[in-house]
Amino acid sequence: xxxxxxxxxxxxxxxxxxxxxxxxxxxxxxxxxxxxxxxxxxxxxxxxxxxxxxxxxxxxxxxxxxxxxxxxxxxxxxxxxxxxxxxxxxxxxxxxxxxxxxxxxxxxxxxxxxxxxxxxxxxxxxxxxxxxxxxxxxxxxxxxxxxxxxxxxxxxxxxxxxxxxxxxxxxxxxxxxxxxxxxxxxxxxxxxxxxxxxxxxxxxxxxxxxxxxxxxxxxxxxxxxxxxxxxxxxxxxxxxxxxxxxxxxxxxxxxxxxxxxxxxxxxxxxxxxxxxxxxxxxxxxxxxxxxxxxxxxxxxxxxxxxxxxxxxxxxxxxxxxxxxxxxxxxxxxxxxxxxxx
Amino acid sequence: xxxxxxxxxxxxxxxxxxxxxxxxxxxxxxxxxxxxxxxxxxxxxxxxxxxxxxxxxxxxxxxxxxxxxxxxxxxxxxxxxxxxxxxxxxxxxxxxxxxxxxxxxxxxxxxxxxxxxxxxxxxxxxxxxxxxxxxxxxxxxxxxxxxxxxxxxxxxxxxxxxxxxxxxxxxxxxxxxxxxxxxxxxxxxxxxxxxxxxxxxxxxxxxxxxxxxxxxxxxxxxxxxxxxxxxxxxxxxxxxxxxxxxxxxxxxxxxxxxxxxxxxxxxxxxxxxxxxxxxxxxxxxxxxxxxxxxxxxxxxxxxxxxxxxxxxxxxxxxxxxxxxxxxxxxxxxxxxxxxxxxxxxxxxxxxxxxxxxxxxxxxxxxxxxxxxxxxxxxxxxxxxxxxxxxxxxxxxxxxxxxxxxxxxxxxxxxxxxxxxxxxxxxxxxxxxxxxxxxxxxxxxxxxxxxxxxxxxxxxxxxxxxxxxxxxxxxxxxxxxxxxxxxxxxxxxxxxxxxxxxxxxxxxxxxxxxxxxxxxxxxxxxxxxxxxxxxxxxxxxxxxxxxxxxxxxxxxxxxxxxxxxxxxxxxxxxxxxxxxxxxxxxxxxxxxxxxxxxxxxxxxxxxxxxxxxxxxxxxxxxxxxxxxxxxxxxxxxxxxxxxxxxxx
Numbered sequence: 001x002x003x004x005x006x007x008x009x010x011x012x013x014x015x016x017x018x019x020x021x022x023x024x025x026x027x028x029x030x031x032x033x034x035x036x037x038x039x040x041x042x043x044x045x046x047x048x049x050x051x052x053x054x055x056x057x058x059x060x061x062x063x064x065x066x067x068x069x070x071x072x073x074x075x076x077x078x079x080x081x082x083x084x085x086x087x088x089x090x091x092x093x094x095x096x097x098x099x100x101x102x103x104x105x106x107x108x109x110x111x112x113x114x115x116x117x118x119x120x121x122x123x124x125x126x127x128x129x130x131x132x133x134x135x136x137x138x139x140x141x142x143x144x145x146x147x148x149x150x151x152x153x154x155x156x157x158x159x160x161x162x163x164x165x166x167x168x169x170x171x172x173x174x175x176x177x178x179x180x181x182x183x184x185x186x187x188x189x190x191x192x193x194x195x196x197x198x199x200x201x202x203x204x205x206x207x208x209x210x211x212x213x214x215x216x217x218x219x220x221x222x223x224x225x226x227x228x229x230x231x232x233x234x235x236x237x238x239x240x241x242x243x244x245x246x247x248x249x250x251x252x253x254x255x256x257x258x259x260x261x262x263x264x265x266x267x268x269x270x271x272x273x274x275x276x277x278x279x280x281x282x283x284x285x286x287x288x289x290x291x292x293x294x295x296x297x298x299x300x301x302x303x304x305x306x307x308x309x310x311x312x313x314x315x316x317x318x319x320x321x322x323x324x325x326x327x328x329x330x331x332x333x334x335x336x337x338x339x340x341x
Numbered sequence: 342x343x344x345x346x347x348x349x350x351x352x353x354x355x356x357x358x359x360x361x362x363x364x365x366x367x368x369x370x371x372x373x374x375x376x377x378x379x380x381x382x383x384x385x386x387x388x389x390x391x392x393x394x395x396x397x398x399x400x401x402x403x404x405x406x407x408x409x410x411x412x413x414x415x416x417x418x419x420x421x422x423x424x425x426x427x428x429x430x431x432x433x434x435x436x437x438x439x440x441x442x443x444x445x446x447x448x449x450x451x452x453x454x455x456x457x458x459x460x461x462x463x464x465x466x467x468x469x470x471x472x473x474x475x476x477x478x479x480x481x482x483x484x485x486x487x488x489x490x491x492x493x494x495x496x497x498x499x500x501x502x503x504x505x506x507x508x509x510x511x512x513x514x515x516x517x518x519x520x521x522x523x524x525x526x527x528x529x530x531x532x533x534x535x536x537x538x539x540x541x542x543x544x545x546x547x548x549x550x551x552x553x554x555x556x557x558x559x560x561x562x563x564x565x566x567x568x569x570x571x572x573x574x575x576x577x578x579x580x581x582x583x584x585x586x587x588x589x590x591x592x593x594x595x596x597x598x599x600x601x602x603x604x605x606x607x608x609x610x611x612x613x614x615x616x617x618x619x620x621x622x623x624x625x626x627x628x629x630x631x632x633x634x635x636x637x638x639x640x641x642x643x644x645x646x647x648x649x650x651x652x653x654x655x656x657x658x659x660x661x662x663x664x665x666x667x668x669x670x671x672x673x674x675x676x677x678x679x680x681x682x683x684x685x686x687x688x689x690x691x692x693x694x695x696x697x698x699x700x701x702x703x704x705x706x707x708x709x710x711x712x713x714x715x716x717x718x719x720x721x722x723x724x725x726x727x728x729x730x731x732x733x734x735x736x737x738x739x740x741x742x743x744x745x746x747x748x749x750x751x752x753x754x755x756x757x758x759x760x761x762x763x764x765x766x767x768x769x770x771x772x773x774x775x776x777x778x779x780x781x782x783x784x785x786x787x788x789x790x791x792x793x794x795x796x797x798x799x800x801x802x803x804x805x806x807x808x809x810x811x812x813x814x815x816x817x818x819x820x821x822x823x824x825x826x827x828x829x830x831x832x833x834x835x836x837x838x839x840x841x842x843x844x845x846x847x848x849x850x851x852x853x854x855x856x857x858x859x860x861x862x863x864x865x866x867x868x869x870x871x872x873x874x875x876x877x878x879x880x881x882x883x884x885x886x887x888x889x890x891x892x893x894x895x896x897x898x899x900x901x902x903x904x905x906x907x908x909x910x911x912x913x914x915x916x917x918x919x920x921x922x923x924x925x926x927x928x929x930x931x932x933x934x935x936x937x938x939x940x941x942x943x944x945x946x947x948x949x950x951x952x953x954x955x956x957x958x959x960x961x962x963x964x965x966x967x968x969x970x971x972x973x974x975x976x977x978x979x980x981x982x983x984x985x986x987x988x
Contacts, residue, residue, distance in 0.1 A: 047811075048839035061532055067693040089534045102525035107549040112526070115543075159927055160696070170529070189695040194910040194921035197904060200921065206475070216839060223912040260844035262869025264911050269872040276844060338957055 007075030008036040009058065009210055010092065010178055012077035014261045017052070017059045029055045030291070032069070034229075037178060042047050042204070042211040044225030044242060046218060046257070057180045060212070061094055083227040089314045090120050093171035097183035099163035103155040104171075110151030113137045113170045122176050140169045144199060149300075159191035165199065172203065185220060197224065205316035218261050222246050230254050232266065233295040240321030246341055250328045251315030253296045259339045271338035278336075294325070362551070365627035372623040383607070386436050389429025390783040397426040397583050399769065406599050415605040418591060422581075424605050430608065431583035435568055438499040442564040443504030443557055446510055451546075451553065453507075454514025459522050459541045467510065475508035484567075487577050495568065495577035502567060510556055514549050524565065551559035551628025558621030558691035564616045569610055585610055613906065625921075639718035639772055641667045646682050648721040657685040657828055657860050658745075662720030663730075665699070665706050669714070676931045677702050677884045680720070681958070684828060689861040691875035691892065693868070694909070697928045698881040700864050704830050706730065707862070708747055709737055745775055745822035750833040755820070756805040762802030762816055769823040787821040791856075793849055811842035822853065832864045847873050868908060872896060879963075883928055883939035886958070890965040900959075900967035900974045903940045938969070946971045 013034045030052040037043045044051040058064040060071055062082035071078040073088055079129075084092075088142040093116070096102040103112050114133050121127045128136065143148050152312040153165055162182060171179050181200065185193040197220065203209055213224045220226060222242050229239040230253065238251040249255045261274045263269050292311045297303040306326050317323040318332045325331060356634070366372035394414075401421035408416045415424040457468040483505060484498055491497045514950040521527065522545060529539040571577050572586030573593075580587060585606065592602035627865040648661035663680040665675050677699035684690050694700040705711050708721050709732055723727040724744065732740065741747075743856050757765055763785050770781040770788070789797035805813060814834060821829055831850070835843035851874065855862060863874055871878055871892060878895045879889040888901040899905050908914075909922040916922050929935060935942065939954040944951070948971060958966050962974045970976070 019617060048841060053873060063528065063531065084534070093351050093534050094529070094530065096525040098525060102529055104544055106525045106550070115530070117532045117770060119535050119539075147944065161927070162586070189694060190868075190910045191905060191924040192927075194912070194923045195914065198920050198923060217912075218840075219911070219913045258843060261839040262840075262844070262847075262867065263913065264868035264872050266872045266892055267870070273844075273873065277848070284955060311486045 005070065009039045009074065010212070011070075011072040013061060013070045013072065013073075013235065015056065015059055015071065016067045017055050017064050018067040019055075027068075027232050028067075029064075030036070030059065030231075031290075033229075033231065033234075033236050034069070034230050034231045034292075035212050035239065036190060037212055039177060039210055040204070042213050042225045042226065042227040043212040044221035045212065045231065046216070046221050046228060047231035048216060048257075050233065051231040053231050054182055055096075055234075056231070057182055057214055061180060062094055064122050070336040071107075079265050086120050086125070090123065091173065091177045092180065093178070094180045095164075095171050095182065095184050098187055099160060100155075100187075103163060105155050107154075108151065109141070109146075109153055109155060109158075109166050110134075110137050112150070112155070113140065113166065113173055117173045123175065126286055136239055137169075140173045141166075142202075143172070145170045159192070161196060164188060164192075164196055168196075168199065168203075168293045171185060172207070172209075175207075176209070178212060180212045180214070182214045183216070183270055186215065186217065193220075200224065207320040216333060218258060230257070233290060236293055236298070236322075236324055238317070238323045239319050242320050247318035248321075248332065249327045249335065249340065250319045250321050250323045250332050251296075252300045252302055252327070252331050255331065255339055256299065259336075267316050268338070275336035275338040303328050345386060352830065357776025359938040362554070366620070366623050367627075371619055372627075375619040375623065376614060377617040379620065382432065382613050382616070384428055385437060386432035389426070393423075393426035393429050395423035397422060397424045397430045398581050399423075405588060406602075408601050416601055418588070418602060419595060419599070424588075424747065427583035427588060428605060428609055429810040430586070431585045431588060434495070434578065434582075435565065435585045437686060438568045439561055439564045441496055442503035442506065442568075444866055445500045446507040446560060447553065448556060449504060450507035450510035450514055451757075451935075454511040454806060455541050455545060455549070456517050457956035458512065458515040458520075459523075459545050460537060461519075465515070469515070472508045472511045478505065480505050484571070486574070490572070491678055493576050493579070495571065497734045499564065499568060499579070502564065506560055506563075510553070510560070513530035513556055514788065517552045519544050521545045523650065524548070530831070537661060551624060552710045555621045555625045558617045559923065562617045565610065565614060565617075568644065590780060597647035604894050615735050624838075638716055640666045640673055640718060645717065645730075646719050647731065648719075648728065649811040650721070650723045650728070651691070653683075655685050656683045656825070657686050657725065658682075659861070660703070660720070663703065663706060663722060664715065664717045665702050665715060666712065667712075667715045669932075671932065675718070675884065675934075676715075677706070677846070677881075678719075680881075680886050681810075682879045682886065682889065684860045684862050685856065686827065686860055687858045688877065689850075689863055691871040691876045691878045692862060692864045692881065693866065693871055693878055693907075694881035695866060695928060697883070697930070699884040700881050701832055703881070704832050704864050706749075706783075708830060712749070742821075744771070744826055745828045745830060746821035746824060748814075748818055748829060748831040748834045749822050750836050752810065752817040753805055756818045757815060758805050760804075761801065762803055762805065762808070766801070766820060766823060769820055773824040784823075788822055789816070791853065792816070792819045792821060793852075809842075811845060814838060814842075814846055818846075818849065818853070822857075828860045828862065828912065830864070833866070835870060836865075836867070843870075844873075850874065868911060880907070883934060883966060884931060885939055887940065887969070888965065888967040889958075890963065891968075894963040894965050897963075898974060900961040900965040900972040901940075901969045902944045902946050902973060903972075904967075905973055906943075 014032050015030060015034065016028060016032055017030040017113060019029045021027040024173060026149055033056055035043055045056065047053040059066050064085040065082050066080040078084060078088065088311060092296055109229055114137050137151055146162060146165055155166065158166065160251050188196060203233050204211060213221060215221050225242050228242045228245045230237045230245065232253050237253045238245055238249065245254060249258055293309060294307045294312050297307045300307065312324040312326045314324050317328040364860040366878065388761060403421065405419055405421035407413055413423050413427065418424055442816055451470050457465045466727065474519065484502055487501045488498045490669055521655040527540055527544045530544045535543065569586030569589060572584040578584050589608040592606045592664065596603055605697050649660050653659065660682045663677060664673045664675060680703055692700045692703060706717055709729060709730060717730040724740065766782040766785045766788060770776065770784045786797045786800055789800055794800050794815055800808065835846050839907060840845060848872065850861060865871060875892045877888055878890055878892050882903045888899055888904045895904060899908065906924045912921055924943050929939060937954055938956045941947040941951040950970060956967050956968050959970065959972065959976050960966050961976055963971055965974060
């Protein structure tokens with residue numbers, strides 16, 4: 001992507017993650033995926049359930065062991081087994097999807113928000129004193145828009161949106177440089193979702209944060225991210241600038257994903273539905289086991305023999321994105337306009 | 342997403358009790374009473390160990406077998422000893438014995454259970470095996486041999502009893518720790534660089550506390566029973582040393598001639614056991630899930646005013662003036678009120694709202710599926726001449742399933758995990774069609790084909806866990822279709838699904854509608870789904886219908902400011918400066934609805950008259966009817982829904 005002298009903030013290079021499956025066997029949840037996030041930027045990870053997007057984020061923070069490839073922070077290679085030092089954990093924080101389960105219901109909000117600060121210490125490795133901690137917690141809670149008395153209350157006394165603000169405050173209290181946002185708004189109502197997204201944008205502007213923004217919702221990712229990585233069954237389908245991926249998708253899977261996302265406009269939606277109907281009628285078969293083929297063949301209109309036999313390599317598509325597709329030229333040429341309208 | 346108003350309403354009172362377990366327990370009269378009784382018993386026995394009105398061993402044969410008097414408050418026993426003094430001193434040793442058993446059990450079981458549940462793997466395997474072994478050991482045999490070995494030392498006996506009992510607690514703690522370890526705050530703890538032991542202590546232990554306390558109170562009652570039983574049998578402290586069990590034994594031997602003696606001796610044991618049991622019960626209630634907080638309560642439906650049937654033959658379902666209330670610990674809370682809506686044959690109506698708007702409550706009320714603590718307190722839901730809200734039990738036969746069917750959000754929960762898909766569908770077919778097994782099997786395949794399952798015969802042989810979420814939702818829809826319903830109530834049918842699968846399910850619903858002519862009431866929070874599927878829209882906010890209109894009119898320009906605000910929140914329509922438009926503030930909870938317009942506090946167009954009195958539904962341009970007196974499109978006059986349609 002960008003040629004700079006300094007290493008990117010976070011870089012994953014050819015990462016694969018295996019999950020134990022049955023008694024002896026393993027299954028590849030993420031297969032040879034790489035990306036980089038520059039300081040202050042946002043990378044969107046898009047995919048359906050089972051696409052490996054959360055697993056990839058877990059491999060980054062050390063919750064899932066890396067079977068192949070490298071995870072680097074500031075160019076420093078991290079332990080593949082998942083051990084991360086305090087410096088890493090301070091720099092990279094995680095906000096989970098479900099704010100009900102990510103906060104301990106038996107502890108006050110102040111306790112939960114202070115915990116990472118007490119466990120990880122400050123950037124100089126020292127722990128701030130009790131007054132210092134209290135002041136930092138009050139500061140950060142105010143920063144995410146919670147009332148002053150929030151610290152002494154319990155998670156159950158807050159709404160879903162407020163709880164997600166608390167979870168964000170807990171991530172920010174150690175002044176991280178990258179925050180992994182794992183489906184942070186998908187459990188929230190539409191109006192609350194907009195509030196939280198605005199807060200994240202504002203925090204990024206003010207604090208220079210980078211985000212790894214994971215979502216199944218292309219609309220949300222397009223709004224938040226400058227770069228997008230589309231995953232399907234653990235493999236990269238397409239990556240590139242958000243504008244290009246959304247405006248001129250060059251992989252049949254990205255196109256299908258876009259065509260399936262409903263838009264709040266009956267006329268546009270009707271056009272998309274018709275564009276979609278042609279595909280749906282043409283291909284409907286069970287997914288083939290993952291092997292040396294494109295993982296999308298069973299749902300792809302353009303699939304030919306080569307797609308079944310040879311795994312497509314990452315290459316530049318006609319629309320300028322990076323894509324793993326043998327037939328990307330045809331995919332771009334046959335894209336129905338309704339899908340990107 | 343579809344956290345219903347029921348849950349929200351129930352949360353409020355339980356929330357306050359979450360702060361402190363002790364405060365929560367003392368907040369109930371049962372907890373206070375049980376606590377007070379236990380405190381009195383324990384204090385009396387503690388004091389009684391040192392100070393008693395009489396020497397517990399002093400015999401006075403002249404005063405034997407006395408009923409209560411000023412001198413002997415609880416009478417005297419066979420040898421004229423003071424019963425109260427003996428109870429107090431015997432109680433001290435009994436309670437110490439119970440305490441020993443409970444302490445040994447907790448100290449042994451807690452770390453083992455936590456380790457097994459939280460660490461898993463080898464540790465878990467070893468601990469579980471040992472626990473299984475211990476549980477297979479006959480407790481009473483071991484106990485009797487230990488007592489024989491140690492010369493009837495009851496304390497050692499009770500310690501062994503606690504050790505044996507710890508096996509059960511290990512299992513329970515392991516289960517709770519395993520569940521707590523799946524929670525994200527435990528993962529979050531690992532991401533803070535906490536060691537596994539620190540995570541276990543800081544995050545898992547606090548979650549198993551409730552279940553441990555409940556189990557401990559239960560075990561204390563059992564230990565008390567065993568302890569008295571052993572001394573009843575003459576094991577433990579030898580006479581004349583007073584023990585509760587020994588005294589019951591003595592009373593039992595003369596129960597014919599001197600029945601009084603059984604009253605204080607048996608009574609104190611009964612009261613202590615009862616108090617412990619009640620305390621455990623209250624602790625469980627306090628730490629239990631919030632959803633069960635209002636378990637036993639129900640809404641009184643006195644004086645329900647049904648609404649008249651509009652009698653429009655085109656309309657399948659006519660809801661009029663529907664009001665639903667839930668019973669909570671804080672009293673009865675209205676969660677939905679004055680809801681009017683129509684569903685005509687063959688059309689799809691979207692019921693749109695955020696969580697807490699009451700959209701799921703309306704859908705459930707129509708199907709008579711409100712939770713036990715909820716009820717329709719006013720209004721009606723007319724289904725072709727029948728008021729559904731008046732139906733009970735058998736009355737629903739012939740309506741639910743065959744006239745109106747439900748598709749729920751989570752398809753896997755709608756399916757029985759222990760039985761094959763074909764068997765589940767077949768059972769429904771046999772009920773609805775009254776046909777034999779063979780005919781049912783044909784119809785099952787037909788139904789699965791109807792929901793576009795690729796290989797119906799193969800899918801029919803599978804169990805629910807063997808199919809994907811999208812396939813499960815297709816099967817759930819097939820189950821709903823088994824009775825050939827005329828109305829399908831779909832409660833967030835695609836919320837749990839991926840977008841590509843959601844598109845397939847929406848397409849399927851449309852195809853089925855074209856094929857069968859059934860109507861669909863689609864509950865959703867997603868404007869994209871509304872745009873895709875619905876002809877008409879009903880928007881709910883804080884328990885009220887705020888707008889009803891054709892979908893095209895809503896998207897072209899709604900009449901109610903809330904509808905506008907909700908449409909504008911969509912991330913693909915940011916404001917010119919790139920931020921997303923938001924609605925300031927939050928939805929008011931059902932017990933804090935304001936006078937007048939529920940949305941006024943968050944509304945950019947609100948004026949003084951919005952909060953004066955209830956806002957009527959106002960007919961606006963096009964098909965729009967909105968509960969707003971300062972609407973975004975020109976207003977007409979207040980109308981009821983029937984008027985609007987018959988004009």
